[in-house]
Amino acid sequence: MASPKCYFLLALLATSLFINPALGDEPTQQLIDRICRQMEEYAFCNNTFNQHILGSADITALTHITIEQAVSNATNTHSFIVGLLKNQNDPAEKNALITCENAYRLVMGSFSQAAVYFFEKDYNSMLQSEKQAPRAQASCTTIFNAPPNPPNPVGDRNRQMRILIAMTIAAGNDLTSVSS
Numbered sequence: 001m002a003s004p005k006c007y008f009l010l011a012l013l014a015t016s017l018f019i020n021p022a023l024g025d026e027p028t029q030q031l032i033d034r035i036c037r038q039m040e041e042y043a044f045c046n047n048t049f050n051q052h053i054l055g056s057a058d059i060t061a062l063t064h065i066t067i068e069q070a071v072s073n074a075t076n077t078h079s080f081i082v083g084l085l086k087n088q089n090d091p092a093e094k095n096a097l098i099t100c101e102n103a104y105r106l107v108m109g110s111f112s113q114a115a116v117y118f119f120e121k122d123y124n125s126m127l128q129s130e131k132q133a134p135r136a137q138a139s140c141t142t143i144f145n146a147p148p149n150p151p152n153p154v155g156d157r158n159r160q161m162r163i164l165i166a167m168t169i170a171a172g173n174d175l176t177s178v179s180s
Contacts, residue, residue, distance in 0.1 A: 035170045063171040070111045070164045077157045078104035100140035107133045127172040
């Protein structure tokens, strides 16, 4: 029979799996919370930061994480859509996927440019580039809402991208207000 100490350690381990504070410090988690509480899914936002944080982070480091993740997600989603298009015979779905492919090409470009501005420390231009992404990304959602299109094969990817876009803009707004 396991000792009470063993049960305590198991309970502690289980708790730590569900509660994932920033690997940094309390001020870092407060910055993360300020951004993530503005998102439609706090847990997705918080997990994104905590999976990529390397210790204490300021708003500049958190903004960098959001841009990297947005570029990565947009690039992966664009590649996924291109793959779907290669095997698509249904004209309605093919048209919708072409709309999504174009949308994600714009989103990739928007965040690639935002990354350039970020590294140049031109945070206002970075933010303006990021603000171009929501409308482009939304077109990939709305095209599947109009008949006769089938269910959206990139629905979950759209949801993640929508949250990442909101995260980049929230972090960018915080960064521009600090650096002004």
